[in-house]
Amino acid sequence: MFTEQLFEKVKPIWKSYLEHPFVKGIGDGTLDVDKFQFYMQQDYIYLIEYCRVFALGSAKASTLDTMSLFSELLHATLNGEMELHRQYAERLGISREELEHTKPSATMLAYTSYMLNKAYQGSEADVVACVLACAWSYNYIGLHLNEIEGAADHEFYGDWIRTYSSPEFTALAEKCKALINELAEGKSSQERQQLEDIVLYTSKFEYMFWEMAYTKKMWVTEEEHVMNV
Numbered sequence: 700m701f702t703e704q705l706f707e708k709v710k711p712i713w714k715s716y717l718e719h720p721f722v723k724g725i726g727d728g729t730l731d732v733d734k735f736q737f738y739m740q741q742d743y744i745y746l747i748e749y750c751r752v753f754a755l756g757s758a759k760a761s762t763l764d765t766m767s768l769f770s771e772l773l774h775a776t777l778n779g780e781m782e783l784h785r786q787y788a789e790r791l792g793i794s795r796e797e798l799e800h801t802k803p804s805a806t807m808l809a810y811t812s813y814m815l816n817k818a819y820q821g822s823e824a825d826v827v828a829c830v831l832a833c834a835w836s837y838n839y840i841g842l843h844l845n846e847i848e849g850a851a852d853h854e855f856y857g858d859w860i861r862t863y864s865s866p867e868f869t870a871l872a873e874k875c876k877a878l879i880n881e882l883a884e885g886k887s888s889q890e891r892q893q894l895e896d897i898v899l900y901t902s903k904f905e906y907m908f909w910e911m912a913y914t915k916k917m918w919v920t921e922e923e924h925v926m927n928v
C-alpha cells in the first residue's frame with residue numbers, strides 16, 4: 700500500500716519527533732507552560748490555515764464521498780481540535796480575540812504557505828498529501844505518548860494526549876490514509892513521487908514546528924540582522 704511506502708520514507712523524521720524535548724516534555728509532564736502556550740497560540744492560527752486546505756480539497760474533490768470527507772475534516776478541526784486550543788487558552792487566561800490574532804512565526808507561515816500553495820496548484824490527491832503528515836503524525840505521537848504510564852492523566856497535558864490518541868482522531872487519520880491509498884492507485888510513478896515529496900516536506904515542517912515551539916522562535920532577531928551585516 701502507498702501509505703506503507705510513505706511510512707518507510709518518513710519514519711526517521713517521525714521518530715525524531717518522539718525524541719524532541721517538546722514532545723517528550725508533554726509525555727512526562729515537564730514541559731514549561733510558557734513554551735506550550737507559545738505552541739498553542741501558533742498552532743491555533745496554523746489550524747485556521749489548515750482548515751482552508753480542507754476547503755480547497757472539497758472544492759477539488761471528484762466524488763461526493765471525497766467532498767464529504769474533506770468537509771468532515773474541516774468540521775472536526777474547527778469545532779473539535781480547535782476547541783482543545785480554546786479550552787487551553789481559557790485555562791491560561793488568553794482571550795479568544797488574543798488567540799485568533801496571534802502574530803505568526805516564520806515557521807508557522809512557511810509551513811501553511813507551503814500547504815496552501817500546493818493545495819491551490821495541485822489535484823485532490825496533492826491536497827490529501829498536504830494534510831496527511833499533520834493528521835497521521837499527530838495521531839502517531841498521541842498514541843505513543845498515551846502508552847506512557849500516567850501521561851494521559853496528567854492534569855495539564857493529559858487533554859492534549861487524550862485528544863490526539865482518541866478513537867475519533869485516529870479514525871480521521873485513518874480516513875486520510877485510506878483516501879491517499881485510493882487516489883495513488885493508477886497514478887504514474889512521477890505523480891506518486893510528487894505526493895511523496897509533499898509528505899516528506901510537510902513531515903520536515905512538523906519537526907521545525909516542534910523546534911519553533913521549544914525555542915519560542917518568531918523571526919530572526921534585530922541582533923542577528925546586525926551581526927550578519
Ligand SMILES: Cc1ncc(CN)c(N)n1
Nearest residue numbers: 742745746833834837908
Ligand atoms: C503543526 C500541526 N500539525 C498537525 C496538527 C494536527 N492537526 C496540528 N494541530 N498542528
